Amino acid sequence: MKYFPLIYENKEAWLFSKTKKITLIGMSGLGKTFISHILHVKHGWLHYSVDFRIGSNYLRESIFETCGKTNISLNERSFSIKDLSLLSKYLGKPGNPSANGLDFSEYMKRQNEHRAAEISSMLDIPDYINTHLKAPKTNFVCDTSGSLCEIVDPQDPKDPILSRIAEQTLIILIKETDSEMTKLKDRFKKEPKPMYYKEDFLKKTWRDFCIQKNISGNQVDPDEFSLYGFEKLISHRRPIYDLIAKNWGIEIPFTEISKIKSASDLNKLIYQFLPETKD
Secondary structure, eight states: OOSSOOSSOSHHHHHHOSSOEEEEESSTTSSHHHHHHHHHHHHOOEEEEHHHHIIIIISHHHHHHHHHHTTOOGGGOOOBTTBOHHHHHHHOOBSOGGGTOBOHHHHHHHHHHHHHHHHHHHHTHHHHHHHHOOTTOOOEEEEOOTTGGGSOOTTOTTOHHHHHHHHHSEEEEEEOOHHHHHHHHHHHHHSOOOOOOOHHHHHHHHHHHHHHHTOOGGGOOHHHHHHHHHHHHHHHHHHHHHHHHHHHSEEEEHHHHTTOOSHHHHHHHHHHHSOSSOO
């Protein structure tokens, strides 16, 4: 039993709906943005990027103020759905200042700013749909951040974020395989990126890392900690995402959704994974 009825309660409801509204969730790197881009560019779907909303609406001033204090050139200070690198640069990585690491207290400050911005960006979705989903754009895709699972409680039937997006859209988890998780780790090893962590989890992970290495915070290699934290983080996130799909939406295997090349492909795939009758 779902905590909130699926907006498309069965295959037939999806098939005959004139307006398709979906929210893609899951780990970073599984294709949420790629699929959203196909739907938007090729088929005119309204695309709501949570990461873009975070950077453009809520952290824009902080991001560009930080750019002004660093050696980031004016040519590099662009921010778009296609290029969210400034948001990553702003989040940064904690550790040794000589290796471009942030002081842990500053890092925590930025993490908390990101959390507040992501919550606001998710709560904005219903108003955004009501304002912008108009002809010729009659279909909607929300491309969530990989850290969505950190700001919701999938076991709370009244969770303010999940209840709002489930009322407006079909929540679809792109379910990763163990093989794909290994690929994500390998990709991250080659290019460690800034991540968002829930505060208690981050503090424990940071403390454990420093103890294991027997070093102080300002001696930490930022990339080394990022890899250590990433491996802990994805193991922590997997069961949370599973609960979101179980209680609030549906899940589609990455192996299936990665084959999508058009809106028609996606529509057929979603049809396969919706219940035959009302759940």
